[in-house]
Amino acid sequence: MDLLYGLANIFQPGHFLLMLIGIFIGLVFGTIPGLSGVTAVALLVPFSYVLGAESALIMMVGVYVAATCAGSLAANLFNMPGDVMGAATARDGFPMTRRGEAGRAISIDMFASGVGGVIGGLLLVLVAPQFARIALEFGPPEYFAMAVLGLACVASLSTGSQVKALIAVLFGLLLATVGLDPVTGSVRFTFGQPMLQGGIDFIPAIIGFFAVAEILHRLYRGRAEHGAYTMAQVRKTPRFAVPSMTDVRYTMPTILRAAPVGNLVGILPGAGATVAAFLGYGTEAQVSRKHGRRFGDGEPRGVAAPESANNAAAAGSMVPLLTLGIPGGATTAVMLGVFVLHGLRPGPLLFQNNPEVAYAIFGSMLVASVMVMLVGWFTVRLLLTLLTIPFEIFATIILVFAVVGTFAIYNRPIDLWIMLFCGVVGFFAKQYNFPIAAIVLGLVLGRIAENGLVNGLSVTRGSLTEFLSRPVTFGILVLAALFILLPIVRALRIKRRSVKEAAEAEV
Amino acid sequence: LAQPPGRSRTATRLRERLAGYDEVAVAVVLFVAFLILRARIDVFVPGGRGRTFIESDAWPGAILTVAVVLSAAYVVQTVRRARGAEALMPEATLVGPTAEEVSATDVGTGNGRQLGQLAAGFALLLGYIWVMPAIGFVPATVAFCIALPLLLGERRWWLIVGIPAVTTTLVLMVFTRLLVVPLPRGRGIFLELSTYLY
Numbered sequence: 001m002d003l004l005y006g007l008a009n010i011f012q013p014g015h016f017l018l019m020l021i022g023i024f025i026g027l028v029f030g031t032i033p034g035l036s037g038v039t040a041v042a043l044l045v046p047f048s049y050v051l052g053a054e055s056a057l058i059m060m061v062g063v064y065v066a067a068t069c070a071g072s073l074a075a076n077l078f079n080m081p082g083d084v085m086g087a088a089t090a091r092d093g094f095p096m097t098r099r100g101e102a103g104r105a106i107s108i109d110m111f112a113s114g115v116g117g118v119i120g121g122l123l124l125v126l127v128a129p130q131f132a133r134i135a136l137e138f139g140p141p142e143y144f145a146m147a148v149l150g151l152a153c154v155a156s157l158s159t160g161s162q163v164k165a166l167i168a169v170l171f172g173l174l175l176a177t178v179g180l181d182p183v184t185g186s187v188r189f190t191f192g193q194p195m196l197q198g199g200i201d202f203i204p205a206i207i208g209f210f211a212v213a214e215i216l217h218r219l220y221r222g223r224a225e226h227g228a229y230t231m232a233q234v235r236k237t238p239r240f241a242v243p244s245m246t247d248v249r250y251t252m253p254t255i256l257r258a259a260p261v262g263n264l265v266g267i268l269p270g271a272g273a274t275v276a277a278f279l280g281y282g283t284e285a286q287v288s289r290k291h292g293r294r295f296g297d298g299e300p301r302g303v304a305a306p307e308s309a310n311n312a313a314a315a316g317s318m319v320p321l322l323t324l325g326i327p328g329g330a331t332t333a334v335m336l337g338v339f340v341l342h343g344l345r346p347g348p349l350l351f352q353n354n355p356e357v358a359y360a361i362f363g364s365m366l367v368a369s370v371m372v373m374l375v376g377w378f379t380v381r382l383l384l385t386l387l388t389i390p391f392e393i394f395a396t397i398i399l400v401f402a403v404v405g406t407f408a409i410y411n412r413p414i415d416l417w418i419m420l421f422c423g424v425v426g427f428f429a430k431q432y433n434f435p436i437a438a439i440v441l442g443l444v445l446g447r448i449a450e451n452g453l454v455n456g457l458s459v460t461r462g463s464l465t466e467f468l469s470r471p472v473t474f475g476i477l478v479l480a481a482l483f484i485l486l487p488i489v490r491a492l493r494i495k496r497r498s499v500k501e502a503a504e505a506e507v
Numbered sequence: 508l509a510q511p512p513g514r515s516r517t518a519t520r521l522r523e524r525l526a527g528y529d530e531v532a533v534a535v536v537l538f539v540a541f542l543i544l545r546a547r548i549d550v551f552v553p554g555g556r557g558r559t560f561i562e563s564d565a566w567p568g569a570i571l572t573v574a575v576v577l578s579a580a581y582v583v584q585t586v587r588r589a590r591g592a593e594a595l596m597p598e599a600t601l602v603g604p605t606a607e608e609v610s611a612t613d614v615g616t617g618n619g620r621q622l623g624q625l626a627a628g629f630a631l632l633l634g635y636i637w638v639m640p641a642i643g644f645v646p647a648t649v650a651f652c653i654a655l656p657l658l659l660g661e662r663r664w665w666l667i668v669g670i671p672a673v674t675t676t677l678v679l680m681v682f683t684r685l686l687v688v689p690l691p692r693g694r695g696i697f698l699e700l701s702t703y704l705y
Binding site: 046047049050161163164166167170171173174177181183184185186187188189191212215216219220221390391392393395396397399400401403404407408411413416417420423424428432450453454457458461462 | 666
């Protein structure tokens, strides 16, 4: 019934048109390397004032789903992922293209994205209301624990150095403390600037970290990637890319296996679609190895698995956002900002107070997944034409929209300086491989964690033992500790084993 | 003027040997920044003490303590890695290629030209944000939209004219008409111009 309401809402002409516009924007931003879906969603925030929360969120879901899907388009064809998650798809998608099966790779990619998104959406519809019921029992200590779990996930599951990921998280947490202390009202790290007392709002920060940092990074990398592809290369790809029934039958079991895995990863705050894509790929590679299939050489199931998983994860990431108000990634953090701008409070009470918003998101997740698949099949060549447009055009337009969009949110000049500062920090983070998503989640979850800790300790009258002895809090914190410690233990074991092997080899 | 081969080889060799240490510098900056913030937290968080279960500086203090420890570990890691890379560098690499050989292979990650382009691009963005309140949105955006493509090497006149015209008109229509956002109008003659336009 609720789902039907959500679907009926989406098929209202205005909402459907907005979703299509969102899908188009998402496909554009997802296809072009560097212009991620997060940037697109963040630049759309000012539009939410005119559209209203419900319509704006429907459009943003369209952007999110489309960008998640389109991130692998250039990865399949040119081994140039539009987003990090596309790297998993490129492992088999690009060999397929080299074998002359570009159209087949893209058609499977789009099909897996669509079906994975629909499965993720259905799981969202089933899981989120149950999760919301459980979340009604959550107090400040549980919120603190969930925020810590999110930070632990993002730190431990980031690719690359764990020390860097943890430093990035801490940097984000530190940014979140700028402004007035939520309890005493004391100023913290404002350096005598009254404008900073309002704190660092995360939407200007996200625009800085993603849009400005990416353009600065590409300025530094030089002209190597500018207008990297010609129309002649694009014309080699098929005009339409619809999968054959044989491919549908062949990849369907993979899609059905990878989607729940991706969805589960998406539900974990902080894990995100990139982890889901690699986990989906890895899981399927293990399953397929038993049947003698080799991933990495252009196996169609290697394209289907990560695409199904990351689109299902996009739906899964809505669970902590809608039921707890805890965003699982940068895109959902921007959506949280839209909720807050419109006076809505995501969390268990959202399903009681504003069910129309929650069900609109459910419905748009399902419909957007199908629409992205259909639009993607028929606009492949048009999308790839974007790769021939010179970088200077995109850079100029994006920077102007970043500046004006940031200013338009609150009309505060300080936000522009915050955006610029975060752009510079983001540039260095990219340069030295610090995960930007970890900084952003630190900034967003920092406030939730501190409020949970302070309010929880006030409830327990300062008793940390009582605070930690609540079973759910304790369980979540143990899980967070495992996320941090397991990679360290694993790395130590590998190191010890390699030292032992080296010693044996010498003997 | 062409550099003598010996001198360019020495410069290249020095640059290569220092290449691994730029991350050490980043790690040291992080460590020192976190350390100063932690040590002088009473200055940066000057609020009253002893009024609540958790002091204003407790949470940021805990974050900074962990950050100091981790950034120290990062310094150690980067120093080890830089030394290891230097030790693994073959003798031939230590002698280094000539500047011409380097420029032939280095397509574009962080040579002098790119660094200049980055600095100029950042200065343009900084200037755009800085002057917009004084000269208003339209002149600032037009100037920015002409300067950035030129900086990035664009020389086609129709793009140099087209990008600012289309971008400024689009943003103006969307933000002032659709979103009713009060974009900066500037002062003096710029205020009059802006009032005429939107």
